[in-house]
Amino acid sequence: MAGYTPSAVAVMGSSSSSSSSNIRKINIEKECELRIEVAESPVKLRLLSGTAEIYGTELPPEIWLTIPPHLKFAVFTWYGATVELDGMTETDYTADETPMISYVNVHAVLEGRRNRAKASPTHDSDASQGPRVIVVGPTDSGKSTLSRMLLSWAAKQGWKPTFVDLDIGQGSITVPGCVAATPIEMPIDPVEGIPLEMPLVYFYGHTTPSVNADLYKVIVKELSRTLERQFTGNVESRAAGMVINTMGWIEGVGYELLLHAIDTFNADVVLVIGQEKLCSMLKDVLKNKPNVDVVKLQKSGGVVSRNAKARQKARSYRIRVKSNFFTRTVDYITERGYCNQNPFKVEYLFANFCHAFVFFFQEYFYGLTNDLSPHSNIVSFSDLFVYRVGGGPQAPRSALPIGAEPAADPMRLVPVNINRDLLHLVLAVSFAKEPDQIISSNIAGFIYITDIDIQRKKITYLAPSAGELPSKFLVIGTLTWLET
Numbered sequence: 001m002a003g004y005t006p007s008a009v010a011v012m013g014s015s016s017s018s019s020s021s022n023i024r025k026i027n028i029e030k031e032c033e034l035r036i037e038v039a040e041s042p043v044k045l046r047l048l049s050g051t052a053e054i055y056g057t058e059l060p061p062e063i064w065l066t067i068p069p070h071l072k073f074a075v076f077t078w079y080g081a082t083v084e085l086d087g088m089t090e091t092d093y094t095a096d097e098t099p100m101i102s103y104v105n106v107h108a109v110l111e112g113r114r115n116r117a118k119a120s121p122t123h124d125s126d127a128s129q130g131p132r133v134i135v136v137g138p139t140d141s142g143k144s145t146l147s148r149m150l151l152s153w154a155a156k157q158g159w160k161p162t163f164v165d166l167d168i169g170q171g172s173i174t175v176p177g178c179v180a181a182t183p184i185e186m187p188i189d190p191v192e193g194i195p196l197e198m199p200l201v202y203f204y205g206h207t208t209p210s211v212n213a214d215l216y217k218v219i220v221k222e223l224s225r226t227l228e229r230q231f232t233g234n235v236e237s238r239a240a241g242m243v244i245n246t247m248g249w250i251e252g253v254g255y256e257l258l259l260h261a262i263d264t265f266n267a268d269v270v271l272v273i274g275q276e277k278l279c280s281m282l283k284d285v286l287k288n289k290p291n292v293d294v295v296k297l298q299k300s301g302g303v304v305s306r307n308a309k310a311r312q313k314a315r316s317y318r319i320r321v322k323s324n325f326f327t328r329t330v331d332y333i334t335e336r337g338y339c340n341q342n343p344f345k346v347e348y349l350f351a352n353f354c355h356a357f358v359f360f361f362q363e364y365f366y367g368l369t370n371d372l373s374p375h376s377n378i379v380s381f382s383d384l385f386v387y388r389v390g391g392g393p394q395a396p397r398s399a400l401p402i403g404a405e406p407a408a409d410p411m412r413l414v415p416v417n418i419n420r421d422l423l424h425l426v427l428a429v430s431f432a433k434e435p436d437q438i439i440s441s442n443i444a445g446f447i448y449i450t451d452i453d454i455q456r457k458k459i460t461y462l463a464p465s466a467g468e469l470p471s472k473f474l475v476i477g478t479l480t481w482l483e484t
């Protein structure tokens with residue numbers, strides 16, 4: 001294929017990626033990238049000379065990075081680099097055609113806007129607001145990857161931009177079925193991904209928007225309101241702006257939700273990757289908003305398309321690995337109206353349990369030995385109150401106008417009886433103090449139900465920590481620990 005060359009230059013063993021002795025030295029030319037799809041076992045990679053980055057984060061010289069199985073990524077260099085790769089890959093090759101120059105040009109424009117916002121003498125005017133970038137495009141167009149690069153390049157220059165992830169299918173802050181935001185204070189670790197210490201998370205509970213589009217809009221609105229309050233009180237984060245990643249659903253209800261997100265977050269830069277039609281539709285619909293730039297960007301040839309099975313596996317992985325936090329963030333400001341401080345910075349209850357779930361996952365899938373695991377807790381049925389949003393009793397046909405169909409209220413909060421149907425579900429722990437606050441409240445974290453004893457009226461669940469849950473109000477959706 002034009003622009004691609006096999007990457008391997010053997011220095012030990014064979015150059016084949018299926019060899020058992022696999023340390024290979026690979027030269028990457030200026031403005032080229034090495035694309036790697038890791039196979040069943042981890043590979044190791046280190047930078048020998050030059051400079052290179054993975055999605056905007058520079059590789060440290062000489063240090064071996066262990067890249068987990070199945071990860072697909074690229075090592076890009078602006079000036080040329082040599083790396084060493086140890087382990088078997090599904091595929092690896094170097095490519096000299098990438099859209100990286102156009103991506104970094106976008107970064108330069110955003111950088112200019114951040115500097116202007118920072119220099120603005122009036123802190124509360126529009127002039128002090130940094131760029132609000134929303135990245136849109138079909139599934140597997142490279143939205144998350146571009147978001148990540150823009151965030152890491154900004155963080156490298158000392159900004160603390162806010163990352164907002166609206167992708168309920170393949171989001172990268174927390175588990176699928178949620179919308180979330182987190183400040184990015186350092187270039188994103190190529191292996192660990194987005195930091196999990198300070199997320200602000202709202203629970204939707206499903207992995208497709210069509211299940212309850214009204215609820216999706218409401219939680220997106222809540223998330224934006226909370227961030228707006230944060231920006232009001234924090235000049236630094238206001239000037240750094242935000243990068244918003246979106247879902248790959250761009251037709252029908254998906255398109256409607258994209259427009260809703262652009263409007264709700266007052267996005268002023270819309271980056272459209274890989275689809276002319278979407279770009280032209282957005283340009284047309286936003287033409288009356290002169291402050292909104294719609295920019296078309298090329299999709300990278302390195303972006304790997306995932307079939308339904310692969311997407312489902314990735315979702316399951318994220319549910320197991322990323323349901324591992326209990327946080328206490330914006331609950332604090334909503335309770336106290338405390339806006340003069342970055343809500344992401346306030347105390348949080350039980351952080352740093354990430355490893356428990358990560359190791360649990362590794363043991364489960366790869367049989368790695370470890371001595372960490374999430375905590376199993378047992379409580380009585382009466383200790384917890386479980387709700388779901390949407391559905392519930394429909395209005396009787398006789399109470400409706402002629403011809404109208406009875407429809408379930410999408411925003412109705414329905415109490416759920418505890419029974420064995422809850423087994424293996426992932427439930428969100430709400431910060432709500434009362435049931436009527438559940439829809440508008442962010443969540444503290446997740447639990448996973450492992451046993452229901454109907455006779456003794458006891459529930460066993462896994463949680464990131466032992467002890468009492470941050471709240472007794474739980475929300476149920478359709479997220480299961482193991483998607484089938």
Ligand SMILES: Nc1ncnc2c1ncn2[C@@H]1O[C@H](COP(=O)(O)OP(=O)(O)OP(=O)(O)O)[C@@H](O)[C@H]1O
Nearest residue numbers: 072073074139140141142143144145248302303304
């Ligand atoms: N240049 C590249 N080289 C190799 N792999 C890449 C490259 N860019 C992206 N990928 C990989 O391709 C996959 C899809 O990219 P990404 O997740 O950014 O797409 P997306 O549009 O956000 O997908 P979705 O619609 O599911 O949210 C990811 O595994 C990513 O790591």
